Amino acid sequence: MTTSVILSIDVGSSSIRCTPYNYLNDADGAGAGATRSAPSPSSPSNKNKHKFPSSRCNDIDKSTIIAIDQCASVCNISCVEADTGYILLQRKCSTTNTSRTIMQDINGCIDETIASLRVHQHETFQIIAVGITTFVMNLVGIDNNGENVSLGKEYTCSYACNLQSVQHQCHQLKEHLGGEKEKELYQKTGAPIHPAYAIGQLRHIYQKLRDNDTLDIKGWTTIASMCIAQWSGTDVLSLPISYSEASWTGMLDFHSGTFDAEYMDLLPSSCRDALPIVSDKVVEGLSHVYRQRWPEMSEGCTFMLGCGDGACANIGSKCTDVDRIAVTIGTSAAARIVLPLKIVQFTNPIEEENGSCNEECEDVAKRRKTIHHSFQVPHGLFCYRIDCDLVLLGGALTDGGSVIAWLRGLLNLKSEEEYMQCQEKADRMYLQCLTEIKSNSKPLTMIPFLSGERSTGYRGGAFGCITGLTRCTTSADLVKESLESVVLRINAILELILGGSKELVDRDGRIPIIIASGNALENNRLWRKMLADCSKMDVILDNETHEGTSRGAALMVAKELTKNRYLQQEPLSIIHTSKPSERSQFYWSRKVHEQDEVIRNLEALWTG
Numbered sequence: 119m120t121t122s123v124i125l126s127i128d129v130g131s132s133s134i135r136c137t138p139y140n141y142l143n144d145a146d147g148a149g150a151g152a153t154r155s156a157p158s159p160s161s162p163s164n165k166n167k168h169k170f171p172s173s174r175c176n177d178i179d180k181s182t183i184i185a186i187d188q189c190a191s192v193c194n195i196s197c198v199e200a201d202t203g204y205i206l207l208q209r210k211c212s213t214t215n216t217s218r219t220i221m222q223d224i225n226g227c228i229d230e231t232i233a234s235l236r237v238h239q240h241e242t243f244q245i246i247a248v249g250i251t252t253f254v255m256n257l258v259g260i261d262n263n264g265e266n267v268s269l270g271k272e273y274t275c276s277y278a279c280n281l282q283s284v285q286h287q288c289h290q291l292k293e294h295l296g297g298e299k300e301k302e303l304y305q306k307t308g309a310p311i312h313p314a315y316a317i318g319q320l321r322h323i324y325q326k327l328r329d330n331d332t333l334d335i336k337g338w339t340t341i342a343s344m345c346i347a348q349w350s351g352t353d354v355l356s357l358p359i360s361y362s363e364a365s366w367t368g369m370l371d372f373h374s375g376t377f378d379a380e381y382m383d384l385l386p387s388s389c390r391d392a393l394p395i396v397s398d399k400v401v402e403g404l405s406h407v408y409r410q411r412w413p414e415m416s417e418g419c420t421f422m423l424g425c426g427d428g429a430c431a432n433i434g435s436k437c438t439d440v441d442r443i444a445v446t447i448g449t450s451a452a453a454r455i456v457l458p459l460k461i462v463q464f465t466n467p468i469e470e471e472n473g474s475c476n477e478e479c480e481d482v483a484k485r486r487k488t489i490h491h492s493f494q495v496p497h498g499l500f501c502y503r504i505d506c507d508l509v510l511l512g513g514a515l516t517d518g519g520s521v522i523a524w525l526r527g528l529l530n531l532k533s534e535e536e537y538m539q540c541q542e543k544a545d546r547m548y549l550q551c552l553t554e555i556k557s558n559s560k561p562l563t564m565i566p567f568l569s570g571e572r573s574t575g576y577r578g579g580a581f582g583c584i585t586g587l588t589r590c591t592t593s594a595d596l597v598k599e600s601l602e603s604v605v606l607r608i609n610a611i612l613e614l615i616l617g618g619s620k621e622l623v624d625r626d627g628r629i630p631i632i633i634a635s636g637n638a639l640e641n642n643r644l645w646r647k648m649l650a651d652c653s654k655m656d657v658i659l660d661n662e663t664h665e666g667t668s669r670g671a672a673l674m675v676a677k678e679l680t681k682n683r684y685l686q687q688e689p690l691s692i693i694h695t696s697k698p699s700e701r702s703q704f705y706w707s708r709k710v711h712e713q714d715e716v717i718r719n720l721e722a723l724w725t726g
Contacts, residue, residue, distance in 0.1 A: 121243040122411035123414075124183060125231065125386045126672040127224060128665075129252040129341055130427065131198040131278065132449060134220075136227035137668040138191040138235055139183040141676060152704060156400040166239075177401040188238050191230035193223050198253065201312075202280035204271040205256055205341070224345060225411075232412055245412070247420040247679060249671035250342040250347075253277065254366035257316060259286035259323070259335045264354045269333060272326075275319040277366070278516070280570055282584045285578040287318040287325075291384065295515060299380075305494060306371045306378055308501030308509075314516075315368030324386050331582045335391045340454065350421060351405030354555040360423035361461075365502040370396065372503040398506055399423070400678060422675050427667050428514070429504045431455055434670030435663045438685040443615060445632050445649065445657070446666075447639035451518025451604055453611040455630075458684070459493065459509045496618035498574030499611065505674075507683050511618060513573025513611035517582075518604055519638030520631025521566045525600050529593050543594035544601070545644045552651075554703050562586040562595055563712045565720065574610050575717070580724045585716055605648045609706075611652050632657045633690075635666045643696070651702035652709075661691040 121140060197206055197220060211218045235243055255357075258266050259273035264577040266273065288311050292300055300311060309315050327333060337355040339347075340363045347354035361542035364377070371378045375396065382390050401421040409417060428446075431454075437444035438456050445453045493503045495511070502510045531537040564584045568586055574714040586600070616630070632655050640659060650657040662668065677685055 119241055121239065121241050122384065123186070123235070123243050123245045124672045124675050125245055125248045126611065126668040126675075127227070127250045127345070128246065128381065128427070128430075128668045128671065129220075129224065129250070130251045130667075131195060132194065132196055134193045134195065134197070134223050134227050135190060135668055136192075136224075136231040137665060138186045138231055138245075139669075139674070140186055141569075141678070141679070142182045142184065142505070143243055151621045165239065176569075178556045181420065183669070185665075185669070186235065189234040190668075191227045191234065193224055193227050198276055198278045199271065199608070200278075202281055203276045204243050205258060205274035205276050206271060207258065207274065208271075208512075220341065221345065221348060232414060235414070243414060245419060246413040246676045247422065248415075249422045249675035250345060250361075250424045250675065251427050251667055251671040252424050252431040254363060255314065255316060255363070255368070256341050256363075257320075257338050257367065258341065260337045260339055260354060262334065262336055264336075264347070264721055269335065273323060273333075273335060275316050275367075277314045278569070279313045279319055279444075281313065282324070284313045284318045284322045287321045288313055288578055291318065291321075292671065298359045300318050301497075303378065303380060304497070306373065307368055307381070308365070308372045308495050308503075309368030311440060311569070312368070312572065313578055314572055315431075317367075317369055317384060320385055320389055321414050323426045324389050329399040335388075335392055337394065339394055340424050343394070346401050346423070350401050350403050352401060357401070358395040358399060360425060361396060361398060361503045362426045362429055363395040363424050367424050370503065372501055375464055375503060375506070381536075383386060391684070397423070401623060420675070420679070422671075422678055425504070425671060425674050426455055426502065426510075428452055429456075429502065429510050430670030431635055431667045432670065433673050433685060434666030434668065436660060436690060437633050439687040441628060441630050443612065443630050443632050443655075444666075445608060445612075445634055445639065446636040447518040447604065447608075447634075447645065448636035449518065449520045449634070449638075450514060450516055451608060452512055453512040453608050453615060453632075454512030456504065456685075457509050457511055458507065461503070461506045494618070496614040498576070498616050499618060500573070508685075511615060513614065515566070515604065515607050516569040516572055516671055517566050519636070520639065521568060521600050522597075522605055525596060526566055529596065537597075540593050540597050541642075543592075544598035544621050546612070547598055547642065548648070552699065552705055554705075555660055561708075561712050562599045563593065563709075563716050564599045565713065565716055566600065566603040566607060573586040573607075575613060577589075577721070577724045580720075583720060601642075601645050601648055602652075602709060603713065605645070606654050606709060608649065609652045609710070612655075629655060631655060634659050635663055640664065642663075645693075646694075646696040650696040652700045652706045654698045654703070656698070657696040658690060658692055659694040659696075661693045662688075 124139045124141045126137045199206055202591050207220050208217055253276045257275040259269045260266060261268045291311050304310050339354050340359045342356055343357045343359050347357050349651060361375055365372055369377050369381045402418050404415055404417055404419050431446050432444040435444045441455060475581045503509050526537055531540055563586055565582050567580045568582045571577050634640055634657050639645055646657045
């Protein structure tokens with residue numbers, strides 16, 4: 119018997135991971151968890167025909183995936199330059215003093231995983247599909263040879279961009295567009311004008327190109343499509359990028375699934391012509407070179423176009439239902455919810471032979487457009503398309519776990535033991551604070567924007583701050599406040615998510631639960647408790663969602679293989695639940711007010 123395997127490739131900003139999953143397919147729809155189909159949104163039983171019930175099930179699910187133990191491989195490398203946000207497609211290997219590309223590192227992880235499968239799999243196996251999830255946004259400039267070699271890292275774009283020149287471009291764009299047009303574009307693309315998105319970075323790059331006529335960008339692609347082109351032997355410039363990757367650039371109209379025309383007009387024609395096609399297609403087939411390298415990979419292997427790491431983290435954390443919100447704290451942090459929202463073609467769907475459209479057809483098209491545009495993205499959040507049927511509503515912080523990493527370096531808490539002793543003191547202090555009705559001490563307040571701000575203000579030039587320091591401030595005080603500061607910013611995102619999703623979701627008064635993911639949150643009980651108290655929601659730690667991003671990429675592949683429109687709402691396997699404490703409400707309402715007040719006072723110092 120041959121085991122079918124899906125490989126999940128996770129290209130993060132600080133590591134590359136390859137995880138194999140057994141793919142179990144039940145052709146009859148039984149066994150692997152068959153469920154009833156989703157009720158029609160126009161069903162008479164729904165109170166509001168534009169809303170989807172929160173108990174929405176998916177089409178009959180015919181597959182499941184199971185991670186294969188001991189066969190994952192990890193390469194811990196920096197893929198993004200910290201100071202600039204440039205993508206490091208090539209790096210210097212310290213041990214051999216030679217150059218190594220990101221493609222070699224990805225292929226090396228696959229080599230190691232396949233070698234482990236050969237040792238640990240007792241049955242013959244065949245890799246039938248590969249899913250790729252990457253940090254987003256990412257764009258790579260391609261030269262005449264279909265490579266980035268002649269261009270270099272300066273001709274890449276990423277979510278981590280922190281260049282003053284790009285901030286200046288964004289500021290100029292805002293002044294050029296005006297407030298109302300800026301808001302209109304935000305509602306179409308689900309993203310504000312900010313250095314983390316492509317429009318400012320591309321304008322900056324093409325301004326540089328005008329001063330250097332020796333360089334020529336033939337096209338733009340993503341890390342995922344660059345990999346697939348090499349594996350399949352396809353011309354990289356002819357390969358599309360996914361709706362997910364395109365949406366994370368901040369230039370895709372998430373309603374129609376096309377690059378927004380008004381944004382395109384803000385780019386030079388040479389840039390517009392170089393942008394990739396956007397599609398949901400898959401690529402099939404392995405090149406001769408890679409068939410020899412990986413004989414266990416099927417000749418007709420299916421390659422899924424890249425999917426954003428945030429979307430995969432939600433899916434892999436079992437947060438595919440509107441009653442579950444994924445909160446991830448790794449290096450960065452985010453809170454996100456998956457919502458059902460199909461791509462809508464705003465052209466009239468039925469045309470007469472003479473090319474004109476009748477009144478009924480025009481009325482149908484008008485209603486469809488009205489329904490879609492009735493959904494408003496709350497200011498401070500993003501809305502990215504996952505695929506043709508689903509969108510991701512949420513917000514992100516550039517600094518999450520990195521706040522604690524920075525503080526540990528600052529306080530010289532090098533060992534895990536030293537840090538945990540300090541956090542245990544912070545834990546006791548936190549419990550004591552909850553019992554105090556009124557505090558006489560001057561509050562310590564932190565703004566955790568060490569790398570600038572994304573959600574909820576998207577203010578270019580924002581920086582971090584700690585107020586209330588005295589001679590009595592201890593290391594434990596700083597650890598406690600650092601944890602709380604991130605929780606407060608996540609809570610601000612959660613409040614906007616709950617308000618913004620009401621237009622598409624009917625929860626019947628139920629309060630959603632939070633599913634915790636990301637190493638920093640999964641391994642920190644105090645952080646989860648603070649999050650539960652502040653948000654007034656249960657925070658669940660699930661047994662099966664570790665490495666949720668890789669798991670999500672594999673589930674997206676399974677969804678494609680079975681042609682399901684929706685993802686199965688998986689049952690939870692709960693390890694631990696942090697429940698909100700009623701006695702904490704006064705404390706956290708005060709903390710929210712204090713942090714908001716400091717941010718208001720700092721705004722005048724932030725530019726952009």
